[in-house]
Amino acid sequence: MLLVPCPNCGPRSSQDLTYGGESHSRPDPKTATPEEWRTYLYLRDNPSGWLVETWYCSSGCRRWFKLERHTLTGELRDPILPGSKTGVASDEATNIQGGTK
């Protein structure tokens, strides 16, 4: 089980959080075409590699945040609260248990 770095609470088991899925932006509901809106609803990139995704610290501080996860290696980096300019460790993976930090 992944150790997910909440920007507020620090690293916590992923079962303490709720997965919000791949980060994506919401089109303007007044002008969106059905195709645009359904792309927002259902279509995800699902890359093999770094993926920006959202998490909710549901059993902790109850903050939604984004981070990057490598879908192949499971590495996590750049946890960032909405509205913040930079993450906690903005250039490198938050590799708590690894030899490099």
Next chain:
Amino acid sequence: MSFVSIRLPSAGSEVIDRARPVTFSWNGKKLKAFTGDTIASAILANGDHIFGRSMKYHRPRGVLTADFWDPNLFVQVDDEPNVRAAHRLVENGMKVTSQNVWPSLKYDVKAANGLVGRFLTAGFYYKTFMKPAKLWPAYERILARFAPGGEVDLDTPHGYYDKRYAHPDVVVAGAGPAGLAAAIAAARAGASVMLVEHEHQVGGHLLWGSDDDRAAAAGMLTDARNLGVEILTNSTVTGRYEDNWLGILQRNHHIAEERLIKARAKMLIVAGGLIERPYVFAGNDIPGVMTSGAVRRLITMYGIKPGTRAVVLTANESGDAAVADLERAGVEIAEVVDGRTGAFVRSAEGSGRGTNHRLSAVTLSDGTKIDADLLVTAVGWTAPTSLLNMSGDRPVYDPAAARFFPGKTPDNVLATGGMVGDGTHDQLVAHGAATGTLAAGRAAVVQHRLQAATARAAAVDGPEPDYPEDLRTPLGRDPHPALFRSTTHGMVDYSEDVSSKDLFGAAAEGFDSVELIKRFTTATMGPSQGKLETVNTVAVLAEARGETIAEVGTTVWRPPYAPITLGALGGRVFEPVRVSSIQSYHESKGATPILAGQWIRPEHYDDPQAEVTNTRTNVGITDVTPLGKLDLKGPDVPKLLSLLYTNKWMQLPIGGVRYGIMCAEDGVVLDDGVTARLGDEHYLMTTTSSGAGGVWNWIENWLQTEHPDWQVHVTPVTTGFTSINVAGPNSRKLMGRVVAGVDLSNEAFPYMNVRTGTVAGVDDCVMWRIGFTGELSYEIQVPAGYGLHVWEALLADGKDLGIAPFGLEAQRVMRLEKGHFIVGQDTDGLSKAPTTGMTGLLKLDKDDWTGMPEVKWALEGDYPHIVAIQPTDPNCVPEEACQILRGPESNEIVGRITSSRYSPTLNRSICLGQLSPEFAEAGTELTVLLVNGERVTAKVMKHHAHFDPEGERLRG
């Protein structure tokens, strides 16, 4: 040949306590053994050597490895099937029986299977029982009779299984010399350490070694204990997941039958030692053929003489030591075949019938045939790299050492001991100690990082320590001959009855991947999880295809390391149970409880129909505490409500209440409820009981990610208030007796309004005039600590008004009489907002609300309608989910019943249902298919409300 295994004279090396005899039964016979005996050693000591029959061919089987992995020793113990006889300790009164035998171990009818064994080749079941499909039920009956395993007793009492969470610095998997040394060194360096060993004693191979070996193990055990190492014997690290999340199955807990420990270890040390490989040759599963480890364990630990006349095939020190052990035990050594010189065993044969069947002769590579009742093989080792595989490692084959070695593990996983190399006792201990020290050093860095990443107020002590590099001196690798298969064919997977011939056959059929061969032949897929079989499978496949073992590669070991019981996985559930502050009253009145999500609620106190009638006639009260409640404060609450609900919220006056529907972004109804404006910037929102948690998360998401500029503070207050609904014609009169400071007249406090005041002396109660029941009613939110007090005050003051409590069932009947839909019951995951029929609430002229585009497009097309339905026969209550068909003769589904009850108010059955639009017109005649296949007629009603459609009662 008849053979009787005997107990050797007592020796200091044994783990049994001869002063404490044990009596148990084996297939009905009463037998004696000693405390510390495994079931296997206890049975052997009594002269039996056949434990059961193999799964496919029903071949008689005896001891092979005499440890946890022995594939031949699955027995039934009392009501528990598939117990490992060489692992489970024998206990007084145990009733042990053999498996896979019918009618008895001695006369097994299905052993005929063995005679036709050559027809039951790999893939036999796939190929034979494929077609025709209509014969499958017949196939199933036949196959089920041949299925392996013991008897499941459906009356088995529930066991107690527990769970635990742990956060050790270092977990060491395996307590042989290297594992023990690693645990001690890590603890000395200051780490908290868990040492996990799947056998009953620590020490690994030291236990069946020399007296010095056992003394060394005992000394290390004492050291580990003194250093506070948590030692878990008869326990297994079953899996390693991301960031060293480990599953540890503890079988030696003093209360729980088993306990699943979920550990987040900073470092994992894998010290699983080596598992001895069986040798593949014709007759290698005849009882009397054993590994060197098996005879050494039986002689040294259990005082069992494993045979009378032995042939030993040895290619390493373990085989040489077995020769010495056998001589010490008084076993005649007929021949020692030295595998290092190129000699090998060609085949073996047995004799004797039934439970007397046993090895009788061994044929060597030079053709010599030797009489023997014991054949011991020591042909090499398998490193159980399972936990390393789960860490991403792919083992690498070393032909010189004839075994696989770990490749590269992540920084937080280290391996030590026989798995990574060979050495003297001192070298293994030194490597283990170096590994323990390294692990403790790395764990300290991880600890520092965790603290630094977590501590926001508290400072972290000092700078981060340097991350220790791996500077351990590697262990050497002893050369070992590559001995996998003889010149004959024999068993590769004993538990699945897969022979080397089957694997050759599969290769000839074109299976060229070891992963596919495994699935096709089921080799390595038995209860040993491939520990004994994988490398032999790979070696045989390499031989069949003329490739090297390195070219064939190996299969990937996945969790679990050893099978886990479902009890342990289910175990204790850490799920809270929620009750309202009135629960003691409900219990004292004997209310029938119902579990709704995490809540226990009173379903009814007595007859729910009478509860309905009393409420409609007099006054009733009901506990609706689970209703979700969110306190919203701030200047931007109206914007939030406008975003979340489909209708308009900017003009709600203080004291006003409004109903709203919430949609998800796909337009599907997410929740509904009423929201009140309590003050200038203060609102109280209610949600459905089941939606309470989800709506809170939903709101936080919108506030935090899309509108962080909005000033709204959300506080969940579901359990902060006890919610009581007072309903019925007498409810105003009753409220008048308990409420202070609020004018209850219809003019001052009309329908869909909210007031705050004192109820039964309790201040700050919120009173809502709303009506799910359709009656004049008040919902009171009482500060939770006073809930029971207010409830009892209402009951006392309402006696002469005919007050009675009503439960959830009466509430459901009354809401159905009023035609109120329930989200998730009358709607489903496809029901968009227009389906509810509340199109007047769908305000497309607003700037934005969640799901608005989808609702807009839905309104432009066809969508199912929720309608009220009444069966023609007033006494026919169609079950919920009954289908509605296009016509009396049609099977086309055009809708379904979503709610149905018998209405005591109308004296007839009433329903809500979802219907295709063409059938939703009032007055349409419907065909409802009942569960029993009968078709009945029903009619679509004009209003959702079956009762008081004008709503005069609740406005009065």
